[in-house]
Amino acid sequence: MSLLKRRKIRAFIALFCAVTFTTFLFSYTLRDPSLYFFKYASRLSDSFFSKGQCGCGRCITEVDDDPWFTERFNLSVYPLMTRRTSLLTDDTYRWWQWLQVERQPANYSEVVEKLFQVIPDSDLYMDAGPERCRSCAVVGNSGNLKGSRYGSQIDSSDVIIRINQAPTSGYEKDVGSRTTHHVMYPESAVDLDNTTSLLLIPFKTLDLQWIISALTTGSIKHTYIPVRSRIKANKDRVLIYSPTFFKYVYDTWLESHGRYPSTGFLSLMFALHICDTVSVYGFGADQYGNWHHYWEVNHLGGAFRHTGVHDGDYEYNVTLLLADKHKIKMFKGR
Numbered sequence: 001m002s003l004l005k006r007r008k009i010r011a012f013i014a015l016f017c018a019v020t021f022t023t024f025l026f027s028y029t030l031r032d033p034s035l036y037f038f039k040y041a042s043r044l045s046d047s048f049f050s051k052g053q054c055g056c057g058r059c060i061t062e063v064d065d066d067p068w069f070t071e072r073f074n075l076s077v078y079p080l081m082t083r084r085t086s087l088l089t090d091d092t093y094r095w096w097q098w099l100q101v102e103r104q105p106a107n108y109s110e111v112v113e114k115l116f117q118v119i120p121d122s123d124l125y126m127d128a129g130p131e132r133c134r135s136c137a138v139v140g141n142s143g144n145l146k147g148s149r150y151g152s153q154i155d156s157s158d159v160i161i162r163i164n165q166a167p168t169s170g171y172e173k174d175v176g177s178r179t180t181h182h183v184m185y186p187e188s189a190v191d192l193d194n195t196t197s198l199l200l201i202p203f204k205t206l207d208l209q210w211i212i213s214a215l216t217t218g219s220i221k222h223t224y225i226p227v228r229s230r231i232k233a234n235k236d237r238v239l240i241y242s243p244t245f246f247k248y249v250y251d252t253w254l255e256s257h258g259r260y261p262s263t264g265f266l267s268l269m270f271a272l273h274i275c276d277t278v279s280v281y282g283f284g285a286d287q288y289g290n291w292h293h294y295w296e297v298n299h300l301g302g303a304f305r306h307t308g309v310h311d312g313d314y315e316y317n318v319t320l321l322l323a324d325k326h327k328i329k330m331f332k333g334r
Helices: 003-031 033-049 089-099 108-118 149-156 205-213 244-251 263-274 312-324
Strands: 135-139 159-163 181-184 197-200 239-240 275-281 329-331
Touching: 003 244, 089 244, 108 205, 135 263, 149 275, 159 263, 181 263, 205 239, 244 263, 263 275, 263 312, 312 329
Parallel strands: 135 159, 135 275, 159 181, 181 197, 197 239, 275 329
Antiparallel strands: none
């Protein structure tokens, strides 16, 4: 059979199928148009929302959310400070300045303007959609990571968030070796490599001044305690946690428990708002009920549970509730 004849036959078959299908739909909708509309609209909706509007098998923003989660989760509150999001309401500014009682703060607007002359002013992580599947690992510092062998699993995530000291050298099998985001504040600052994003949580205007200084002149050496005057970090990868988002976490998720949230909980909330799946490691006590850091020898410290400013029990209960509702995956270690 010639190529021309084969093409004609294929075209005829395609035309016949199209006419048959169209006739069927027309007769079906004549009997009850609403049945067609709802049936096919439902299928379209199921197809679009089945993956929670992201490219993962299950996403944080599923459409079948329960009231507890939907009342709290608000994607319109952007986690990072930019020039656009730096304007604070009077209520937020007063609350933020009260956290560490800065008695004579510098002019906030002027400090913000200087800040964004040093670091980028960019809206990041605004790419949510059905094609994105961003996995996050939030790695806490609990001693339950010792002997966990989570290292390779943690390193396989797209975004890996570590908090405060969080050493990896010598602990790679349990905590991994990769870090994409390192969360800190001036009093917990550490040096970073050139590929890691520094995520600063500011508790006062002086903290914003400190990061400017630490990346330039090194003139600020003291906040309420001595701090590092300079740090190694890629200034093009420095991010600032928004005070507005900070207060949203405190008011909405913690319902004002404690004086303010811990860096661990703030890191978790950051991940919840920029990622499609979140896995949590190194939170809570070890198998013996001890609260300590994985690099510490003394297992009886409990320093990061009873600090006097964080409600560790309430934070941990909220974290467990998020896991119970399948919004995050909790890996409890040993």
